[in-house]
Amino acid sequence: MNITNILKELSGHFISLTEHGLKYGPQGKMLLKNLEEQWFLHCITMSRYNIFLSDEFNNTLNFVIKTEMSDVPFGLAKIEDSKNYWTSDLLPMKKPNIHRIAETTIFQNDTETKDLFHNIQKERKIWWRKLAQFPSRFKLTEEKKIKNCNVVDIEAQFSFGNVIVEKIAYHTDVRKLFSQVDSKKDFTNVQMVEHKASLDWGCLALLCDAYDINKSNKMHLHSKLAPHKVAFHIKRTNSEENTQNDDLNRFVLYLNNMLRTKGLNTILTTSEKIINTCLIPFIISVDATSLENGIIYIRDRSTTLSEAIHVTDLVKYIILRC
Structure with a gap:
């Protein structure tokens, strides 16, 4: 069974498939909102670091530095709609897939960033697994090198294919980023770890995870994500x-x-x-x-x-x- 057939059997009140991509019903919109709130709680409210929510990356970075809150580690976060390529090959869509991204960037000393990279991988995988009915399907991919950063994905594995729900990247060179900031502070020994979660693909993965192909049990969502409690x-x-x-x-x-x-x-x-x-x-x-x-x-x-x-x-x- 492919993902198209599963979406047809899932309630249209959650997610349905159109030629433009995924369309949320009333329950699906509430599921998306609850997933975003859980991400915000875990990645910003409960973070061990100072995390600043921002739409304008450079402006917020300037604010953090000028107000002397830039002692590492600290982070910036944003939630936005993105057209970046994701796992859109799983769905037959005629137009680019627009999906909601929740992104956090954490700056750390170069001597500790590698450990931070590995710790975030574990934390984020555990977070997804806690929300799933079948936790073991959420796994880390092999680390790969892309330009000046190392990248690891978290994906949900299904019989119809794998759905990437989050991308975690370790950037060793951030000089270009800080060159746009008006500051006399030295950031030569600073590196960063960035993790981006697709809330839309996350909703899809969690719904498919809750769907029982054998129909032996009823569908269940985690109580934190359920639209109505x-x-x-x-x-x-x-x-x-x-x-x-x-x-x-x-x-x-x-x-x-x-x-x-x-x-x-x-x-x-x-x-x-x-x-x-x-x-x-x-x-x-x-x-x-x-x-x-x-x-x-x-x-x-x-x-x-x-x-x-x-x-x-x-x-x-x-x-x-x-």
């Missing part, structure tokens, strides 16, 4: 009175609003089809006894296990997993 299910009995049904409906709305005010995206639906189509990781079940004792049940779609918790622990429970 929680859906609700009300267990009703025929003997229940209308007033109790109204109370259960209000209780679900209360739980829904409690999660949303904490930044957790939920969806109000009673359809099992929608829950499976949207790849929602957690389903909360409530019944008449929930109104009395506050106990609700959370089912994890990936494990199919259900756990009873008190309503006061709901937000903490979901946040820890998402």
Whole structure:
């Protein structure tokens, strides 16, 4: 089975294939946004170095140097749409593939940059593997020499071909870059490591990774990437009175609003089809006894296990997993 057939079977609400390339549906746009947020959190917010987000590379570099924040290591980052060649040979497209790139460049002393290069390879491979259902498919390629830099790719390996999700480069000569900067500081002993992740190809790889060709299991996305985190299910009995049904409906709305005010995206639906189509990781079940004792049940779609918790622990429970 090739990637075109897989895309036809995947929900068009995520990604579909057009003559111009990949097209995102409503769930796909949210998946892309969540992947970008996870990249930002890991590569900028949680970085061991000072990372400055910028669209204008030279202007930001000038700012960093003039404000005396240029002691290495430090880094610059940007998120942009790019027409650079990627793994577009996997898709039958008539026009250049435009994809969203998240890029980080870290400057370091020449004596430590080689180690930094290898450490970033490990860190970035582990990051992709943590988001995957089949982590072992994300692997590093052999190191290759291109002009004045060494390059290693992270690729997801499939039967239809390999999808490159990130490129990591080690630049030994950065004199030309710093020659454009107005500074008296000596950068002759500075080198840099650059890693570029394609968020679009990353979404595609993670969706294909979640797709089970044998159809033996349901598709699952990592809970951090899932567009909606929680859906609700009300267990009703025929003997229940209308007033109790109204109370259960209000209780679900209360739980829904409690999660949303904490930044957790939920969806109000009673359809099992929608829950499976949207790849929602957690389903909360409530019944008449929930109104009395506050106990609700959370089912994890990936494990199919259900756990009873008190309503006061709901937000903490979901946040820890998402």
